[in-house]
Amino acid sequence: MSATGIGAAVRRKEDHRFITGQGRYTDDVNRPGQAQAYFLRSPHAHAKIKSIDTKAAAAMPGVLGIFTGADLAADKIGGLICGWMIHNKDGSPMRAGAHPALAQGRVRYVGDHVAVVVAETLAQAKDAAEAIVVDYQELSAVVETAKAAGAKTVIHDEAPDNTVFNWHLGDKDATDKAFKAAKHVTKLDLVNNRLVPNAMEPRAAVGDYDAGEGIFTLYTTSQNPHVARLVLSAFIGIAPENKLRVIAPDVGGGFGSKIFIYAEETVCVWAAKKVGRPVKWTADRTEAFLSDAHGRDHVTHAELATDADGKILALKVHTTANLGAYLSTFSSSVPTYLYAPLLSGQYDIPAIYCEVDAVYTNTAPVDAYRGAGRPEATFVVERLIEVTARQLGKDPAKFRLQNYIRKFPHQTPVIMAYDTGNYAASLKKALEIIDYKGIGKRKRDSARAGKLRGIGFSSYIEACGIAPSAAVGSLGAGVGLWESAEVRVNPIGTVEVLTGSHSHGQGHETTFAQLVSDRLGIPIDNVSIIHGDTDKVQMGMGTYGSRSGAVGMSAIYKAIDKVIAKGKKVAAYVLEADEADIDFADGNFTVKGTDRKLDFGSCALQAYVAHKFNGQELEPGLKEGAFYDPTNFTFPAGVHICELEIDPQTGVTKIDRWAAVDDFGVVINPMIVEGQVHGGIAQGVGQALLEGARYNSDGQLVTASFMDYTMPRADDLPSFDVGMTVTPCPSNPLGIKGCGEAGAIASPPAVINAITDALGHEDIAMPATPQAVWRAAQKSISRLAAE
Amino acid sequence: MTTVSLTVNGKAVSANIDPRTLLVQFLRENLRLTGTHVGCDTSQCGACLVHIDGKAVKACTTLAVSVDGAAITTIEGLAQDGKLHPMQEAFREHHGLQCGFCTPGMIMSAVDMVNRRGHELDEKTIREDLDGNICRCTGYHNIVKAIAAGAEAMGKAGVTTRQAAE
Numbered sequence: 001m002s003a004t005g006i007g008a009a010v011r012r013k014e015d016h017r018f019i020t021g022q023g024r025y026t027d028d029v030n031r032p033g034q035a036q037a038y039f040l041r042s043p044h045a046h047a048k049i050k051s052i053d054t055k056a057a058a059a060m061p062g063v064l065g066i067f068t069g070a071d072l073a074a075d076k077i078g079g080l081i082c083g084w085m086i087h088n089k090d091g092s093p094m095r096a097g098a099h100p101a102l103a104q105g106r107v108r109y110v111g112d113h114v115a116v117v118v119a120e121t122l123a124q125a126k127d128a129a130e131a132i133v134v135d136y137q138e139l140s141a142v143v144e145t146a147k148a149a150g151a152k153t154v155i156h157d158e159a160p161d162n163t164v165f166n167w168h169l170g171d172k173d174a175t176d177k178a179f180k181a182a183k184h185v186t187k188l189d190l191v192n193n194r195l196v197p198n199a200m201e202p203r204a205a206v207g208d209y210d211a212g213e214g215i216f217t218l219y220t221t222s223q224n225p226h227v228a229r230l231v232l233s234a235f236i237g238i239a240p241e242n243k244l245r246v247i248a249p250d251v252g253g254g255f256g257s258k259i260f261i262y263a264e265e266t267v268c269v270w271a272a273k274k275v276g277r278p279v280k281w282t283a284d285r286t287e288a289f290l291s292d293a294h295g296r297d298h299v300t301h302a303e304l305a306t307d308a309d310g311k312i313l314a315l316k317v318h319t320t321a322n323l324g325a326y327l328s329t330f331s332s333s334v335p336t337y338l339y340a341p342l343l344s345g346q347y348d349i350p351a352i353y354c355e356v357d358a359v360y361t362n363t364a365p366v367d368a369y370r371g372a373g374r375p376e377a378t379f380v381v382e383r384l385i386e387v388t389a390r391q392l393g394k395d396p397a398k399f400r401l402q403n404y405i406r407k408f409p410h411q412t413p414v415i416m417a418y419d420t421g422n423y424a425a426s427l428k429k430a431l432e433i434i435d436y437k438g439i440g441k442r443k444r445d446s447a448r449a450g451k452l453r454g455i456g457f458s459s460y461i462e463a464c465g466i467a468p469s470a471a472v473g474s475l476g477a478g479v480g481l482w483e484s485a486e487v488r489v490n491p492i493g494t495v496e497v498l499t500g501s502h503s504h505g506q507g508h509e510t511t512f513a514q515l516v517s518d519r520l521g522i523p524i525d526n527v528s529i530i531h532g533d534t535d536k537v538q539m540g541m542g543t544y545g546s547r548s549g550a551v552g553m554s555a556i557y558k559a560i561d562k563v564i565a566k567g568k569k570v571a572a573y574v575l576e577a578d579e580a581d582i583d584f585a586d587g588n589f590t591v592k593g594t595d596r597k598l599d600f601g602s603c604a605l606q607a608y609v610a611h612k613f614n615g616q617e618l619e620p621g622l623k624e625g626a627f628y629d630p631t632n633f634t635f636p637a638g639v640h641i642c643e644l645e646i647d648p649q650t651g652v653t654k655i656d657r658w659a660a661v662d663d664f665g666v667v668i669n670p671m672i673v674e675g676q677v678h679g680g681i682a683q684g685v686g687q688a689l690l691e692g693a694r695y696n697s698d699g700q701l702v703t704a705s706f707m708d709y710t711m712p713r714a715d716d717l718p719s720f721d722v723g724m725t726v727t728p729c730p731s732n733p734l735g736i737k738g739c740g741e742a743g744a745i746a747s748p749p750a751v752i753n754a755i756t757d758a759l760g761h762e763d764i765a766m767p768a769t770p771q772a773v774w775r776a777a778q779k780s781i782s783r784l785a786a787e
Numbered sequence: 788m789t790t791v792s793l794t795v796n797g798k799a800v801s802a803n804i805d806p807r808t809l810l811v812q813f814l815r816e817n818l819r820l821t822g823t824h825v826g827c828d829t830s831q832c833g834a835c836l837v838h839i840d841g842k843a844v845k846a847c848t849t850l851a852v853s854v855d856g857a858a859i860t861t862i863e864g865l866a867q868d869g870k871l872h873p874m875q876e877a878f879r880e881h882h883g884l885q886c887g888f889c890t891p892g893m894i895m896s897a898v899d900m901v902n903r904r905g906h907e908l909d910e911k912t913i914r915e916d917l918d919g920n921i922c923r924c925t926g927y928h929n930i931v932k933a934i935a936a937g938a939e940a941m942g943k944a945g946v947t948t949r950q951a952a953e
């Protein structure tokens with residue numbers, strides 16, 4: 001392994017700009033003559049708009065334009081779309097209502113977009129927005145996930161019972177049969193709490209219009225600028241793709257929330273032409289809380305059947321998923337194909353049946369958030385496994401071991417064909433790291449100090465490397481999920497890689513360069529990674545679903561193959577040898593069995609000067625592109641163990657130890673991969689202990705700031721012990737499985753399993769705040785006293 | 788409009804501003820020093836943290852006029868003569884950043900922490916003291932390591948913390 005090649009903990013190339021304050025995020029972009037946009041948002045969860053009077057506001061100082069849904073409609077600007085069609089059990093398509101970028105006569109959640117004011121300054125825009133008179137007729141709001149279906153109030157006429165779809169997966173009859181034969185059945189009612197992604201950089205957009213060329217440019221906080229351009233062009237109708245450039249510069253975290261195409265960027269780019277000035281909008285944090293797509297929000301009943309020996313026979317799940325007031329870009333795929341196919345976990349479960357009812361409510365749209373469907377599935381499986389082990393009086397580690405899948409490939413009853421893995425190896429390593437043998441003593445020590453100690457497991461699996469295009473197409477996706485790459489070798493042998501992946505914290509500028517440096521045998525500083533600009537990079541699909549390593553790097557790998565193949569042709573001419581006799585290794589083309597060689601840089605120069613060959617026989621230049629479409633999902637898996645201590649006097653839960661052992665396949669940069677695990681665990685611990693988006697019964701978001709919504713801070717978390725096992729992924733050339741979401745998927749059940757272990761309860765709801773834990777602890781104490 | 792005169796990263800600046808201009812707006816919009824970020828509107832996240840006369844202050848809740856005459860250091864002013872501050876180096880070396888959005892505030896906060904609490908910082912101290920800064924990416928694990936290492940490096944470099952920062 002070279003110091004900068006695959007497997008090395010290379011320090012990040014992108015860091016210099018970030019640590020010196022030279023990062024360039026969307027809000028740092030300022031265009032000459034730029035005006036400011038401010039969105040007037042609905043204060044009501046549900047209302048008819050009887051009229052909007054903008055006259056007085058339009059006359060206020062600095063105002064350049066005020067626009068409403070009627071203006072968008074007049075310009076034939078279409079609504080926002082949901083790109084994944086789900087079919088009901090009876091085969092009929094899902095029931096989706098329209099999603100206008102600015103309201104058309106009706107608002108459906110607090111924060112819904114009513115009008116936009118464009119003014120010289122933000123203060124002027126805000127002042128003018130206050131002067132817009134909107135006559136609302138309030139309607140009653142539907143807020144609760146479990147009560148939305150069949151509520152009297154109808155949110156979209158297209159979905160008369162507020163149900164978007166009733167979907168299912170698996171074999172109901174086989175599952176019912178297995179349950180009948182079962183010796184033991186565990187039943188749990190679970191809520192997967194609603195979360196707000198809260199990337200630290202709020203969403204932002206700058207729209208610009210070049211009247212001379214008729215070209216729009218949109219700078220936006222996007223994880224997938226090409227997908228944004230595709231949607232804005234083909235569906236919303238801003239401009240044809242060749243007249244619309246989308247740039248996602250440095251993006252300050254996404255976690256899914258910046259995949260989607262939102263109202264604000266749509267309106268900013270359109271309004272730039274309307275007012276003839278660049279238009280900027282940056283969310284403040286409250287707007288982010290109100291209008292970023294939220295995550296999770298499932299209500300589930302689940303049952304697990306086992307035989308007399310504790311062998312799992314079947315799993316049955318019913319979930320109601322809240323999709324909010326409108327269908328966001330990929331919302332429908334999250335509680336369906338990103339969820340139910342993961343319900344087999346790491347276990348050999350012969351029969352599974354899952355039903356999902358997706359509902360509209362008068363809340364912000366819900367879509368993918370780190371893990372997207374897979375954390376929800378893992379929570380169901382790992383809570384059931386833990387509780388079953390307890391009810392059967394089995395050690396939770398041994399019970400898992402007993403039911404692990406051991407033979408690969410393994411076809412689950414819910415679509416997925418797991419290719420490889422070694423779950424027992426991860427468990428063994430995690431047990432060592434946490435010192436499982438010593439837990440009894442540590443529990444006694446805690447008890448002596450008046451504390452309750454618990455340990456909780458989570459054996460998670462995820463499907464990443466999203467995704468084989470034909471497979472997702474057959475499941476309803478409106479796009480293919482391949483990735484593109486272009487490797488441009490310059491005449492002196494430096495390399496630019498243009499990738500359709502997008503980095504917003506993942507460190508692609510480093511890891512992708514490591515791959516190139518490793519394969520071409522050139523210094524890492526000679527490699528630049530270019531992403532995030534539709535004018536520079538050919539069509540690509542962006543970054544989400546832990547896909548950039550497995551899919552994005554595989555595309556680069558393929559393009560490098562082609563560069564090497566072309567380089568061999570060039571070298572054959574230069575070295576006057578047969579192409580078949582040319583080898584390439586360590587940055588040199590050599591002629592087999594001789595000492596004749598041509599280094600990579602010289603080969604590049606020869607390719608461009610083209611003196612040694614006839615340009616008719618071999619094209620000059622050294623630049624190759626590739627599209628890589630994966631052949632299977634990848635299946636990162638691992639075991640996380642959380643050990644914590646509860647102070648029953650205060651209800652405060654302190655995580656004492658965390659062991660994470662993950663199998664991500666081949667790791668390009670262990671430093672970056674561990675960082676991804678740390679961040680994911682923190683988000684999962686946040687979900688388990690601290691975070692919860694709450695609407696009151698009127699549909700007002702009562703957790704709309706960092707004062708009310710508890711973000712994990714440094715002293716809420718421990719340091720993490722991260723270990724790895726490796727089974728290379730067989731379906732892509734690098735053997736990568738992906739690591740971006742694992743921590744967030746694994747950690748919530750590990751925490752809840754540990755808390756319930758400490759308290760001796762079967763369940764506690766997330767977030768297990770000090771108040772909730774304190775209440776539960778009092779029950780434990782009185783029960784213990786009675787015993 | 789009101790006139791405000793400040794020293795920012797060692798340079799004297801003077802401007803005529805709307806009195807409601809926040810310091811963070813003044814830095815980002817008037818001076819185009821966009822390294823100082825805005826992550827919230829309730830003074831909770833620390834993305835906007837700068838040093839005012841050597842002390843950490845959240846620039847999102849400070850009116851520019853209220854610091855008339857003060858010396859401000861932002862992330863752009865931390866490196867001296869092209870040489871990174873030891874705390875900047877430590878964040879890179881220990882992978883204390885991912886998306887980089889919280890990073891300027893984290894680094895300014897970390898330097899201030901060393902100013903107040905010295906060069907030997909244990910994990911508990913760092914975690915408690917970092918209460919005013921939110922990071923969504925790193926889980927803090929590597930930030931904590933970076934700060935401990937940066938504090939030590941600041942000591943070894945013999946720069947008194949305040950000199951290093953201002």
Ligand code: FES
Nearest residue numbers: 826832833835847
């Ligand atoms: S922006 Fe100042 S504390 Fe968040």
Ligand code: FES
Nearest residue numbers: 885889922923924
């Ligand atoms: S590095 Fe992204 S918020 Fe801290």
